[in-house]
Amino acid sequence: DGGITQSPKYLxxxxxxxxxxxCEQNLNHDAMYWYRQDPGQGLRLIYYSQIVNDFQKGDxxxxxxxxxxxxxxxxxxxxxAQKNPTAFYLCASSSTYQETQYFGPGTRLLVL
Amino acid sequence: GQQVMQIPQYxxxxxxxxxxxYCNSSTTLSNIQWYKQRxxxxxxxxxxxxxxxxxxxxxxxxxxxGEAKKNSSLHITAxxxxxxxxxxxxxxxxxxxxxxGAGTRLFVxx
Numbered sequence: 001d002g003g004i005t006q007s008p009k010y011l012x013x014x015x016x017x018x019x020x021x022x023c024e025q026n027l028n029h030d031a032m033y034w035y036r037q038d039p040g041q042g043l044r045l046i047y048y049s050q051i052v053n054d055f056q057k058g059d060x061x062x063x064x065x066x067x068x069x070x071x072x073x074x075x076x077x078x079x080x081a082q083k084n085p086t087a088f089y090l091c092a093s094s095s096t097y098q099e100t101q102y103f104g105p106g107t108r109l110l111v112l
Numbered sequence: 113g114q115q116v117m118q119i120p121q122y123x124x125x126x127x128x129x130x131x132x133x134y135c136n137s138s139t140t141l142s143n144i145q146w147y148k149q150r151x152x153x154x155x156x157x158x159x160x161x162x163x164x165x166x167x168x169x170x171x172x173x174x175x176x177x178g179e180a181k182k183n184s185s186l187h188i189t190a191x192x193x194x195x196x197x198x199x200x201x202x203x204x205x206x207x208x209x210x211x212x213g214a215g216t217r218l219f220v221x222x
Contacts, residue, residue, distance in 0.1 A: 035212075042118075042200065042214035043155070058209065090154055100145060101202075101210070103154040 003027065006091050006104035013078065013085060013111050021076045021107045023091035030096050032074035036060060037088040037106075046089075049074055050096075078109060086111050115139075116203050118213030126221050131188040133216035135201035144184045145202040146175060149215070155200060158186075191220050 004025040013019045023032065031050050035043040045058030049068040063082025068074055074093075078085045088108050092101040115138035125131050135144065143162045147155040159168055161177035161184060168175045174187040188195055198215040 040217070043212040045209060045212075048209060092155075100157050100160060101147075101155075102157065106154050 004091060004093050004102055004104040006089075006107050008107060009105065011107055011109045013109060015111070016080045018077055018079050019109070021078070021089055021091075021109070023074045023076065023104060024072055025074075025093045025102075025104075026072060027093055027095075027102065028071070029093035029102075030071070031094045031099070032068065033092045033094075033101065034058075034064070034066065034074070034076045035090045035092065037090060039088075043090065046076065085109055116201070116211050116213045118201055118216055120216055121214065122217045122219070124219045124221065125191050127193060128190050131191050131195070131218055133186050133199050133201075133218075134183065135185070135203075135213050136183045137203055139182070141181050142204045144177060144204070145210075146184075146186055147200045147202060147212075148197050149200065150197040153197075158199075188218075191218070193220050193222050196220050 007022045033048045034046040036046055037043055044060050046060055046064050047055055047058050047066040049055040052068055052071050055066050055068050063079055065077045088106050090106045091104040094101045117136045119134050143160055145160045146158040148158055149155045159175050164181050165179045166177040172189045176185045198217045200215045201213040203211045
């Protein structure tokens with residue numbers, strides 16, 4: 001069953017805590033992306049990776065970090081520096097950079 | 113920098129009425145993609161337009177790319193309750209990243 005998965009579906013963060021959102025794909029895609037979506041809003045690009053061991057900042061990278069050690073995986077860490085992290089986080093992948101993007105089901109992050 | 117405007121922001125229609133959303137770019141595009149996001153769900157790819165003046169149809173959905181490749185539209189004929197959701201355009205300018213519009217949220221009243 002091919003696709004892109006994200007976990008957890010819901011995540012709660014305490015003040016000052018770093019949390020990591022998982023994104024895995026078995027589509028053999030080179031490119032992966034992280035977006036943030038606030039209620040009723042569009043998608044804002046956090047980070048993207050065109051190939052393994054390489055990634056670039058998007059429009060709202062401050063307070064976030066990523067790694068791309070494996071082609072299949074692109075985890076996102078929301079650090080304590082991100083003061084307003086409550087949002088819906090979407091991971092996507094595409095066969096090559098800027099081709100059609102396939103989205104995971106998303107993770108909803110809430111701050112306690 | 114690249115600007116994208118998607119209008120309207122919201123649209124309420126009665127089931128059976130038509131619906132159109134427009135996407136406008138400040139620069140010429142390499143291609144444009146359209147996605148649909150159901151309430152509580154994730155964006156799903158609908159179609160990609162590449163050629164100037166291109167028109168593509170998917171059942172009741174008609175997608176059009178402007179002659180100057182700076183604008184696009186998505187038209188739904190005779191809306192159904194299953195059409196409810198947010199429709200996003202995504203722009204490829206040939207630059208370093210794809211830019212998503214803010215989306216048009218469609219509400220359909222039965």
